[in-house]
Amino acid sequence: MDRKIYEQMAKLDADHWWFAARRRILAELIERVARPPDDARILELGCGTGHNLAMLGRFGTVDASELDDTARAIASERLGKPVMAAALPDVSMFAAGSYDLVALLDVLEHVPDDAASLKSIIGLLKPGGSLLLTVPINPWMWSAHDVAHHHHRRYRQREIETLARAAGFTIDLISPFNTLLYPPIAAVRLLGKLTGKESSDDAMPGAGVNRLLDTIFGLEKDLIGRVPMPFGVSLVAVLRRPLA
Known part of the structure; x- marks a missing residue:
C-alpha cells in the first residue's frame, strides 16, 4: 500500500470504528470457533502497522511479518520484538508446523498468487491448527479504495471455499460480515462509481458518527456463525489444517 495509507492507518487504528469493532469480532471468533490452546503460538x-497484535496476544505468543518497511517498524515497536519481512507465498523464515493459529487479515487480496500463499500457510500450522482469514468481497464494489490499497481482487465466497479446499484446509466457518452497514457502504461505493470518485475513504468520521458505526458493526460479534449473514462488505473464515 502507499506510505500515506500506513501513516493514516497508524493514526486511526486505535479508535476508528472499522478497526475497533473488527478486532472485537475477530477476538470472539478466535475464542468461539478457532479455539487455540492456552499459550498458543500465533x-x-x-x-x-500492528493494530491487531495486542488482540492476538491475548491468546498466546505472537510472531508477525510485514513487507513494508514503514509499517514493519511501527509494528515492531508495538510488538516489542522484530517483525519479519515476508512476501507471500514465501514463508520460509518461519518454522514449518509450529503455529496453532495464523492470522491473514485483509492480506490475501494484495498477493498475486493467492493459491500458492494458502498452500504455504497450511504448512506453518500444527495439525489441527487454524487460519483466521478475512478478505474484501463483491467484485462489483471495486473502487478507488481498492486501488489506493493496492488490491489485486475482491472475492466471491465460493472462490475462497475453492482456494481453501485446494490448499488442504477444512472449513470451520465462512461468512460474510460487515453486513449491518452493507447498505450505506454499498450506496457510497455505487455513488463513487457514478461520480468518478478517485480518492480512498479512510478518514476518521466525527466522534458521534464513529461511536454509532462502531456500535452497529460490533453487534455482529455474537451473530457471525450463529445467524446466516446473507451479504456483507467482507468475508471471514476459520480454516483448519486436518489432524491427519
Whole structure:
C-alpha cells in the first residue's frame, strides 16, 4: 500500500470504528470457533502497522511479518520484538508446523498468487491448527479504495471455499460480515462509481458518527456463525489444517 495509507492507518487504528469493532469480532471468533490452546503460538502475516497484535496476544505468543518497511517498524515497536519481512507465498523464515493459529487479515487480496500463499500457510500450522482469514468481497464494489490499497481482487465466497479446499484446509466457518452497514457502504461505493470518485475513504468520521458505526458493526460479534449473514462488505473464515 502507499506510505500515506500506513501513516493514516497508524493514526486511526486505535479508535476508528472499522478497526475497533473488527478486532472485537475477530477476538470472539478466535475464542468461539478457532479455539487455540492456552499459550498458543500465533503468527500474523501482513500485520501492517500492528493494530491487531495486542488482540492476538491475548491468546498466546505472537510472531508477525510485514513487507513494508514503514509499517514493519511501527509494528515492531508495538510488538516489542522484530517483525519479519515476508512476501507471500514465501514463508520460509518461519518454522514449518509450529503455529496453532495464523492470522491473514485483509492480506490475501494484495498477493498475486493467492493459491500458492494458502498452500504455504497450511504448512506453518500444527495439525489441527487454524487460519483466521478475512478478505474484501463483491467484485462489483471495486473502487478507488481498492486501488489506493493496492488490491489485486475482491472475492466471491465460493472462490475462497475453492482456494481453501485446494490448499488442504477444512472449513470451520465462512461468512460474510460487515453486513449491518452493507447498505450505506454499498450506496457510497455505487455513488463513487457514478461520480468518478478517485480518492480512498479512510478518514476518521466525527466522534458521534464513529461511536454509532462502531456500535452497529460490533453487534455482529455474537451473530457471525450463529445467524446466516446473507451479504456483507467482507468475508471471514476459520480454516483448519486436518489432524491427519
